[in-house]
Amino acid sequence: MDFSYSEEQQMLKESVGKFVRQQYDFDTRNRIAASETGYSEENWKLFAELGWLTVPFAEEDGGFGDSAVDLMVMMEEFGKAMLLEPFLPSVVLAGRLLAALGDARQKEELLPALMTGNLQLACAWAESGSRYNLANVRLSARGEGGNVILSGAKVNVLNGPNADKLLVTARESGAVTGREGLGMFLVDRDAPGVDVRAYANMDACRAARISFNEVSVPESARLGKPGGAYEALERVFDHATAAVCAQAVGALDALLQKTVEYSKTRKQFGVHIGSFQALQHRMADMFIECQLARSITVMAAMQLDSEAPWQTRSAAVSAAKSRLGRAIRKVGQEAVQIHGGIGMTDELDVSHLFRQVTGLELLFGDADYHTARFTRLQNAG
Amino acid sequence: MDFSYSEEQQMLKESVGKFVRQQYDFDTRNRIAASETGYSEENWKLFAELGWLTVPFAEEDGGFGDSAVDLMVMMEEFGKAMLLEPFLPSVVLAGRLLAALGDARQKEELLPALMTGNLQLACAWAESGSRYNLANVRLSARGEGGNVILSGAKVNVLNGPNADKLLVTARESGAVTGREGLGMFLVDRDAPGVDVRAYANMDACRAARISFNEVSVPESARLGKPGGAYEALERVFDHATAAVCAQAVGALDALLQKTVEYSKTRKQFGVHIGSFQALQHRMADMFIECQLARSITVMAAMQLDSEAPWQTRSAAVSAAKSRLGRAIRKVGQEAVQIHGGIGMTDELDVSHLFRQVTGLELLFGDADYHTARFTRLQNAG
């Protein structure tokens, strides 16, 4: 066992950390959030230049190495700064799905463009009734004259408004919740029949509700085998879930730090509120939550990079996301409460961090969902 | 709606309160706990003289009126003093069962003796695998030549070691968890085949594990109709459960009061520990728990005495016992923790109160059991 960062990881951490500290302060972030696309094209180009967009890909795909620990290092810094650029949905999620399911032609056509910052992707997986079950898909795919016709609707398509292409899960056969019969298709965001309703999520990142009204795509738009997308989907989501945990760890640390700092400057009844023992012990508990959140996120990343059976790795990820859910609830709420009224306002970054972590709490499954998944995976082992 | 005590209730409260304050201090209680029978025969006679043993019975049975609120008033005081006398198991539980199920002859024979303090009863309902489900009974009753033969074992028979007669639930027909087919029988504690293993519970009250090895009783020992004991059983247990809630309310108040007092006298780091805000806020939360516990216990008692359908009344009792379970956990643990090491010791009443409430937390069903029962009853309504 080894808990130290490699030299490359140390460099990555410093590089990302330097960027967010120097070029991503709260005001800058607010300006980006208010812009048309909700992210900075300039930053995106910079990420590509710095090679960050290659991190979640294997070397044979032209990537940096696809290590969950590398990703953790980056996501933590992104979380601290509440990064708006669609690294998670476009690269970690959709990009890795493409790498996992695409054939040589598809990968050659798209992955280099993605890694050089010239292509935006989005994954459309969730539906109104699916909750967090990746296999719960009603959107249908049926063959018609050599083409595939997609009909249905997706919700919470992260980066949907800005994506050039969508990776869409579709039911080809089997029951609504069946793992078999799930297909994956590449669809142009502007294709006829694709109706995008764009909005912002709590964390100010852009998302969309997308309807597919008899959208026709060629067979060559299929990713992977017919009806055989589920396994790769689940594994890619495990990686993305671990990345979300790391993002939350960074954000929770920021919430704790800002709360402690505020408590040392804010005076009430003639003394700093940080001198009230009742608040002190609650901040100690916030610190404990942050440390446990970090520890279990490290575990998930290390396990993902290990040789353990997939079931063990998935269980580790679910353990982490479940625990993060509880840590987010506690640290987030306490940060706002200890700040008092000012912590409720749009003016202070605390309220934005709180919204970010609340979104992360639900993304890819909340604490209850992942506790149940952990039990299922562990008992199967 | 009316939340005030009647004059009689006020008198009852004062009479019981005076007794426990003047004649039931901690040392006296410890002496009684260490005695052969674990309760005071003298006190029992006094209770009879004061008419307390008639409280849970209807006037037509020679009782005081069978009001849940009356019972609440008494049990609260008993809980404060950690009363050892078997009022709950012998009178509230077994006595009321007898009143509910017995025929005129059985009642005439036994109820007056019970109310004058000359008879001790116990109810044997729980079994090793039954948990809190009253209907889960494996102990079998089969007819044989006009007699009934009982075979099986009961656990946690409160007052079992001191009871003259046992009221025993037995499976006459139906599945192990069936409500139909449940019979109730009066058995002499000394009857052949009855094997009593006596011990003390956490609260120092005596209990027994009792085996019934082919115990033969006449048909006249049956209480109620063949296989028809369940409904009365459940209702009597609702009353007994509300009484347990009231007992816990008294004990929790005592725990809070002792903790607050201790915090005002115990010095650490040169000041009273009660001046530490972190402890203050935790004591405020203990107070809140005590108030909510009291409020919901009042609700259960008032509902039991109301004209509401039984389902509503039972749901109120389960709501109360569920909430009490949580209050007990919190107030009990905090009382010990805030006392520190001294709260762990046998010398201080706090540890005995903690053991008492821990027992009450489980008796007749813990928080989870009653939360589930509440849901079931409410959804059926």
Place this chain on the structure above:
Amino acid sequence: MNADFSPEDTAFRDEVRDFLQNEFPAEYRGKVDAGIRLSKDEIVHWQKILYEKGWAAPNWPVEHGGTGWSPTRKHIFAMEMGLIGAPEPVAFGMKMVAPVLMAYGSEEQRQRFLPDILQSNVWWCQGYSEPNSGSDLASLKTSAVRDGDHYVVNGAKTWNTYGQYADWIFCLVRTDTTVKKQEGISFLLIDMHSPGVSHKPIVLLDGHSEVNEIFFDEVRVPAENLIGEENKGWTYAKVLLTHERTNIALVPRSTRRLRALRRAAASLDDGQGGSMLEEPVFSHRLAELEIELKALEYAELRTLASLSVGKSPGPESSILKIVGTELAQRIDEMFLELGAYHSLPYLPEQFDEGFQGATLEPGGLAGQGLAYLNDRKLSIFGGSNEIQRNIICKAVLGL
């Protein structure tokens, strides 16, 4: 003790229920159910309906146009209003400044202000907190300096709920800076339309600005607008803070929301083939909240009952505030969880009057993600729950 309503109270409940069914406009009810905020005009219109019925001020004494109801009836009325989602009278006039006027105002002040409050002709807001005072209310700095027949007011107030709608504000102002902080405070009524008064909306977690900062720049206030004696304002404010905190436990609101939660859970998929109400862990937590609500409801009823026999509510209201707000927040959490991805969209505008688009969320979930965010205020505003715990420690436990 007796849990049953008397036949008269039962008849009263039926009367209230019928009245609300018939008179609370269906259009408003639809908006409330869909999470859309009522406009000022709509709220005022509804209050005038209550006024016509004689029910505008359940807690006022009869001589000022109140109802004279027993605590049981007040409870019944509040519960029925809450269950149907009808907005309560805006508290700042009806529940906050009015009792102060009745207790400490001059006869002239009462006649001048109370009728307009009762008839909802005038909208009040509260000027207590300041940007730097927080829970330490008495440290307020807004100054009122006597100048002939006027006070000249300078300073800023914050967390003014609905300040943008208000015609008048009741303020705590500092009239003496040379004495202990509590002793130099006066209670002053200020016309919001006076020159020098301005306000700035504060955007909160849910993207809305229901609260404001109010600025006073050389505002001249007639001295006749002073309540009671100069420098006695803290006493009046404190009495107000412990009294008249009816419905602080939010029982009717939480009752309505828990019922809505149960309905929504029954209609939503759990993603595995069942409904969320059948999901055992979710359903267990829901039951725990329903049980907590019962405990809270009876705690409130017991408090009301002890009031009716002449005792003061005192620190009991701190319990109701703490438990009531924390329960309301836990209900919000359950809605947040129930919504899953439907809880994420941040579209404050869809709950404004006049929003044209379709909401994103399925039935029962509209705005619940935002409600979770916004209701963090419950444990902060109105005397933070930390302050309430301090009150319990001091007033009850003697710590």
Place this chain on the structure above:
Amino acid sequence: MNADFSPEDTAFRDEVRDFLQNEFPAEYRGKVDAGIRLSKDEIVHWQKILYEKGWAAPNWPVEHGGTGWSPTRKHIFAMEMGLIGAPEPVAFGMKMVAPVLMAYGSEEQRQRFLPDILQSNVWWCQGYSEPNSGSDLASLKTSAVRDGDHYVVNGAKTWNTYGQYADWIFCLVRTDTTVKKQEGISFLLIDMHSPGVSHKPIVLLDGHSEVNEIFFDEVRVPAENLIGEENKGWTYAKVLLTHERTNIALVPRSTRRLRALRRAAASLDDGQGGSMLEEPVFSHRLAELEIELKALEYAELRTLASLSVGKSPGPESSILKIVGTELAQRIDEMFLELGAYHSLPYLPEQFDEGFQGATLEPGGLAGQGLAYLNDRKLSIFGGSNEIQRNIICKAVLGL
């Protein structure tokens, strides 16, 4: 970062596992599984087996007979010991007084005391807390007055775990009453068989007396038993308090108990026709504890790893203490709930050596009700969790 054990560490784990399977006496294992306490003789016997193997002191440096293991191997060893239920070396000698001797004792003291600790020839106990000191350890009053070549000790110590078995006690005593309370304390070793030493068992919540009060009445202690300098004892004790708190998180123990809980739940009826493990709410909570244990285990591993690169553990050990003890207590709560009526009997004697009767509880539940009671101590002793939170506030958060 790398989660996998190296092949060498895997081989080491197998060696430890085999050794424990073969050498930890089956009789002892049966007792531990049934919740029966091992006697002093049995514990000493087991420690001597470890000594023969060279594993008696995993954390000691090699020159004193320790193992010189890496943090990973120490972790493996502690985990395997915990999983089989083998008692750890009694901490007072091995983990508490020994490091102080190594750091601050004279060469003569080391040679005199360390070998007997290593070989478990001598049983130590701790004399820190006093009846009136509690968490405010430095307020201790037991006095040691120099009289020629001796100190004369008077006073009382409390919460002495296993004081009834001990041959020696290490004590904090006051040698100067004229200075700041921390500055007049010395660290003294006292032979428990000296005239004037007596002890009184303290019965705790579970009916047992594993702790004692120790009284010193004019006890004459040779001055050569003083560690380091007079009046510097607080420094030595403090170093001890933050260092060498290995296994403070109770990870191996909690791992074993959670596995036992899962096994027991699978075998016990839920009263409704299924097993308790199938009961969804129970099973959900169980999973939450298993997840908490993983977080704790990695928190501990991260702390150990940072130690191995030369950093001091410092306040991290406070986190491990708080989370570890609270998790252990939550496991106890689950056992309590699982047992239902089987958790109620109060029969301390059935877990003593030599108890003849049959236990009352079905398999897996023996003594769990008492364990719940007894383990309330975990958050009180060893520096209460309140004190640990204070340490975090001061040392980490700068509050």
